[in-house]
Every structure is written in structure tokens, then in C-alpha cells.
Amino acid sequence: MTDDVRRLAHRVLMPGFAGTRLPSWLSRAVHDGLGGICVFGHNVASTDQLRALTDDAHGLGRVVVSIDEEGGIVSRLGAAGGSRHVGAAALGRVGDPGLTERVAASVAVDLREVGVDLDLAPVADVTSNPDNPVIGVRSFGTDPSAVGEHVAAFVRGLQSTGVAACAKHFPGHGDTSVDSHVGLPRIDVDLDTLRSRDLPPFAAAVEAGARAVMTAHIVFGALDDAPATVSAPVLSLLRDDLGFDGAIVSDAMDMRAVVQSIGLAEACVRAVAAGVDLVALGNPVLNTPEGDDEATFGAALDAVVRAVHDGVLDVARLREAAGRVDALERWCADRRHGEVPQPDQDVDDEAARRSLHTTGDVAGALSGTVEIVDIRRRRNIASGGNAALIAQALAQRLPGSRVVAGFAPGRAVEGRADGAVDPSTQLQAGRADVIITGTPTLDEVEQRALRQLLAASPGAVVVCTGLADDEVLRADRVVRTFGDSWPTARAVADLLT
Numbered sequence: 001m002t003d004d005v006r007r008l009a010h011r012v013l014m015p016g017f018a019g020t021r022l023p024s025w026l027s028r029a030v031h032d033g034l035g036g037i038c039v040f041g042h043n044v045a046s047t048d049q050l051r052a053l054t055d056d057a058h059g060l061g062r063v064v065v066s067i068d069e070e071g072g073i074v075s076r077l078g079a080a081g082g083s084r085h086v087g088a089a090a091l092g093r094v095g096d097p098g099l100t101e102r103v104a105a106s107v108a109v110d111l112r113e114v115g116v117d118l119d120l121a122p123v124a125d126v127t128s129n130p131d132n133p134v135i136g137v138r139s140f141g142t143d144p145s146a147v148g149e150h151v152a153a154f155v156r157g158l159q160s161t162g163v164a165a166c167a168k169h170f171p172g173h174g175d176t177s178v179d180s181h182v183g184l185p186r187i188d189v190d191l192d193t194l195r196s197r198d199l200p201p202f203a204a205a206v207e208a209g210a211r212a213v214m215t216a217h218i219v220f221g222a223l224d225d226a227p228a229t230v231s232a233p234v235l236s237l238l239r240d241d242l243g244f245d246g247a248i249v250s251d252a253m254d255m256r257a258v259v260q261s262i263g264l265a266e267a268c269v270r271a272v273a274a275g276v277d278l279v280a281l282g283n284p285v286l287n288t289p290e291g292d293d294e295a296t297f298g299a300a301l302d303a304v305v306r307a308v309h310d311g312v313l314d315v316a317r318l319r320e321a322a323g324r325v326d327a328l329e330r331w332c333a334d335r336r337h338g339e340v341p342q343p344d345q346d347v348d349d350e351a352a353r354r355s356l357h358t359t360g361d362v363a364g365a366l367s368g369t370v371e372i373v374d375i376r377r378r379r380n381i382a383s384g385g386n387a388a389l390i391a392q393a394l395a396q397r398l399p400g401s402r403v404v405a406g407f408a409p410g411r412a413v414e415g416r417a418d419g420a421v422d423p424s425t426q427l428q429a430g431r432a433d434v435i436i437t438g439t440p441t442l443d444e445v446e447q448r449a450l451r452q453l454l455a456a457s458p459g460a461v462v463v464c465t466g467l468a469d470d471e472v473l474r475a476d477r478v479v480r481t482f483g484d485s486w487p488t489a490r491a492v493a494d495l496l497t
Contacts, residue, residue, distance in 0.1 A: 162336070390436055
């Protein structure tokens, strides 16, 4: 019985790991029945390296390899160089679910080529709080019905190409002003609002056949005082109301919303008891609540085994969870070795061009050498740093131009997007032909920098990669991109030069 319980406990866990090869502890865990592995940007050195890693994992056991590949600002394959695919907000701006499906299929081709089984996407959250620090351009938009159409399309695009989809973050992360990476958000809306505003995109994902749904570390006071990930009343909405019978995957359990309120090991037990089938442990390079990657996995594993032996966790629930992971893995394995479709080379460029929203006379606005000032300060923890893709594309088109990362340390480098100076020097100089901003309402310093630069250079083109309206930007010439990616950068450079 003990060996059986231990194998079942392996089956419901999905750890992250450090390095670009499988560590020995993870190889043993896969051999012992581990349900999943989550790949992060630090695990990716090249496509060949990642394919070798996933081949090794699949050769050791029946394991699901997952990754966060949303497109736009959240890309693990593009963590070092930028995403090859546009993100959700850009697709929502275009408003063409057929295009969204084609982009998702292109994402899935990339994932098939590196041996990834499960994409932790699409984001099914509805943007309803303008102060949301973590969703923003990761969402398809503000209208539940329209978001649902794009979510369903993204699910179809991924899964028709052989990669399982995981809609997130149930039952909705769009109305938070706290990032669950750093604290525990609470949403105090009534159940009717939750059903009409936040649940429709998840219902659309279920209807489209999504193989997995990810939980949110958010308290929904109308249902429970515990975070959704460990709340049976919240998860029953997904099982009973929406009729979902696939795998419920937790968001990363190393996030502070969990670690600071419950603790990782106990939360893993409570998540499985509440209805989660596959528990994602998180990124051990960023967070190590139990020590290193091996220690974090060991703590979670031992906690689940101990909970069964102590009668805290019903072994029948553990078997049910493991069975759903088995079903997910079989679905993935059946598609893993099939023919990979040819990639759609042009779909993301088309999406990027169609997504741009302009104000004023911006077409061909730049020529010669220009000053490009990137004043984005606030980074989205889910994505990592702000990629300088647009600045790089413009500098390549206009040789000799200077790119200044206004709030990064270092010095300005001619024609390079990774150059930086003391922001006070650049802002006092007052010259800017292009100002790149994110969502300035989320950062007072960035807002002040925008005002200061525009006062000195009122004719500058403002390129907004986040979410901001005319009243916030107050510029005569604006390009809104609704995210950042290489296709977006190319589209902006085409437009402005």
C-alpha cells in the first residue's frame, strides 16, 4: 500500500527544475511515475537542447511536459530573444477568432518540434480591473463573450495540432489589483457577477474540449475564504456547473499567495483534496520555499504520502486525480509522434499588422537617425523583463539611431536596444523621437517620465505596449501594440519607417 500511495503521489505532481538537462532526482521521479514536468525559460538553451531534454523525459516514463507559451509577453521559448508569436490582447484587438486559431496552431507547431505536450495557455481571464498588475495584455479583452470566442479558438488551434491546452486562471484573475505571485488577491463580487463576467470564457474552453484548466490563487469571498486552488466549492463550479472532466492543474504553488498563507507542502495536499489533479510546484530558480528544486519536490511528495497515511487525504481522491493525469498523458502520447504540420509563416505578421491602433500621422513618421527612449519600468512577473524588441527593430531600420533604456543602469550604446543611461540625464536632455511606454497608470514614475518627455518633444511618437487610453497618453501621435513580440516589432517598424 505504501509503494502504491507513493507512486500515486508522484503522479499528481509537476515540479520545475534548474538547468538545461534533467537532474538525476527528476529522472528518478519520472521513472517512479511522476505526472508532469514544467519547463521554464532558464531550462531552454536552444530548440535542439530542449528536444533532447523532452526526449529523455519521455523515454523514462509516462510524463507530461508542460510550458507557459502564451505568445506576446509570456514566452518561455522566447525568454532570451523574444516571442515569435503575438499575444492575446493583440488577437483580441483584431477580433478574428479564425486568426487566433491559426496563431495558436503556429504556437503548437513550435511546441511539437521541441517535444512539449501541454501548453499552459490560453489565458481565459476577462480584463475588468484596469489596475491589474499581472494579466493586462495577456487577456483577450474586456467582453466575456468575445474573450470566450478567442479562448475556444486558441484551444482548437493548439489541440488540432497535437498540443493539449490548459485554460487559466479559474475562475478568473481579471478583477485583481494584487499579483498572486507576490500576495493573496481577494475578489468580493457576488456569484451572479462571477457567473456572467468571469466564467463564460472557461465554459467556452470546456465546450471546445480543453484537456486541462488551471486554477487561480485567489480568494472568492462569495464561495470560500480559501484560495480557489484549495477550495472545493470553487472547483465544484468547474466540475459540476461547467461539466469539465479533464485535468485540473494548479497554478504554481511556490507563489507567495500560497506560501505566505498556507505553505507549499500543506497547500499541495489541500489542493488535491479540493479537486486539483496535477499540482504545479513552480519555478525553483525564482522561488525556493523548501530549499532547492529537489527539496521542494521532496517536501510536496512526502506531504501527500503522509496525508494519505494520516487519513487527511482520501486515497480514492488521489487515485481519481492520478487517473485524470493518466488520461491527459495518453491523449498527449497518442499525438506526440504524429506528423508535425508545416508552420504558417505569415500568420503572426498578419495578426501584428492588423492589431496596431494608431492616433495621428504616424505612417512613415521616422527617418534618418532618431532618439528612442524606452521608459517602461514595471515588469510583469509572469513574463520576466520588458523585451526591447520594438526598439531593436527600429534601430536596425534606422542605422545610427540611439536607444535609451531610461530606467536601466549602464550607458547608452549607439544603435543598440540594450543600451541605457541614467534617466535623469536623458529626460533633462529632453529629446525623444520615439517614446516606448507600457501601462503608465500602473507606475507613477513612468507616468511622470512620459509627461516630461512629451513636454520637451511634443511631436514624439508614443508606442504603447500595454493598456492605456488617450487621456493617459496625451500624445498627438500614438501607436498601440497591445503587447510585445517580434511580429509586433516588425509591424511597428514597417509602419513608422
